[in-house]
Amino acid sequence: MTSPILRGKVYVVGDNIDTDQIIPAQHLNLVPTIPAEYKKLGTLALSGLPAEYPPLVKKGAGISEYVIIIGGRNFGCGSSREHAPIALGAAGIRAVVAESYARIFFRNAIATGEFYPWETETSLRQVFNTGDMAEIQFDRETITHSDSRKEFPLKPLGDAKAVVEAGGLFAHARKMGMM
């Protein structure tokens, strides 16, 4: 980790953001392990959201101006496509803060090390608006609304935190001398 604080703009979404909204199936012809297609997946992240949402990545921009996503319940439900967490990571998202996650998406987020999938006890969707600034303290595992200075605890990620920090399952295993 380069800095103990992650500071940046948040992008706020609702409950049950499914993997088809994160990356619509027509883009699953892209292979995440091919570098150019990894980047392309980033430009398409959250392009399946309804039209009333602003784009996560502006047309022509390589990555997003947002670095944190604030979600509701059951974030990442649906498909096992690893393209979904990868698209968010490739877009420049470093953390998702949601009330809960679908199982496979949560596991994929950690295995790929694309971003930290934090949970909160209560919804932060009433606290943050898209475009607000936030700060995440990695050591204390808290998120702060920059303008109001209101601070909220994140549920500890436990052992999974070190896996994301290392850059995913394989990088972590090598770092720990497991392979």
Place this chain on the structure above:
Amino acid sequence: MTITEKILARAAGKTGVAPGDNIWVNVDVLLTHDICGPGTIGVFQKEFGRDAKVWDRERVVIIPDHFIFTNDKKAHRNVDTLRTFVREQNLPYFYDPADDSYRGVCHVALPQEGHVRPGEVIFGTDSHTCTHGALGAFSSGIGNTDAGFIMGTGKLLIKVPHTLRFTLDGRRPDYIMGKDIILRIIGDIGFEGATYGAMEFRGAAIEALPIEERMTICNMAVEAGAKNGIIAPDQTALDYVRRRTAKPFQPEYSDPDAKALHAYRYQVSEFVPCVAKPHAPDQYAPAADLGDVKLDRAYIGSCTGGKLADFIAAATILRGRKVSIDTFLVPATREVATGLQSEKIQGQTLTDIFKQAGCLDIAPPSCAACLGGPEDTFGRTHGKEVVISTTNRNFIGRMGSKLAPIYLASPLTVAASAVAGRITDPRKFM
């Protein structure tokens, strides 16, 4: 222990496990397909080396099925990537779209080809891998990174799920299908009601179900967030498996005193034909309550709704009737497609029944429009079409267009609705 715990304990070489335990399990079968296979291979080669060999070539099964009948260049490149890997690794179980070995939708082909055996551990790079619990296997969906790890090691670290037990009592009326049962359960427990859990289905109504209907139910366990769905392998299941493989296997069964986190009980005779309204599978409603919903399109297909039993059910409604909306039929596999030509109702083949009813020409087997896919995919929505479908997801944009709402229902309800042009309880035509 429950059936799920027993299978996992054996796969971990332990005498016992409990929900929440993190254990390393040995994997019996790794399934992948054309949209996650190339990425999985990419992870495997990056992490284990370009010349590394898979841990056991007999246990890797590759079934391309998602983007097959399309002009999309990358889709074809991806199948080529699979071909190259299969050749380099000398893998015996690859079902190539370019020749007679092609089968179609992986979750229907996997059991049909004898790769699903009771008591075994199956992981697949597809969330609907939970289908295979219908034959008493532990079977669950994973991502490319985990699949790449299994390819190299044959193992995976997993958490033992808690069990939610669903007992379905009574006699199933002929207008109730597996889809009605699972949509009702998901409607009750919610879209995330089984997150991280094992959904175990049992009871007289389950035991009386044919295998394909059990698959419909287990297939949608993931729509409640479950890790796996599972049904104890009875004689019906054992017969199905033994007809399709000579490989030995060891079934497991829940102990009578096995603990479940929650137990639910239903009288299936009280169920009614139902739909899941847009945009989530837990948006339960009786079909009879939605008679004012006008439809543009009906779709019968996919791993959960494109099996032979699904087409037989639809044909019982469509025989001697005409559809009033565009009706798309996509058999899941070649075996199902062959069945459409050989299976008869009162002397008439299913193919003839569908043709006379005015359905569109039957498409070749694949996932097709279940998940939208490339622009030229058969049945994909492009506008504001209102769709009723036997598939498993009705998320925004799932079948292509974000503006096309999707209602999920049984093949009986989809066929009845195709005739009426509105959402219709199939009892109207039975």
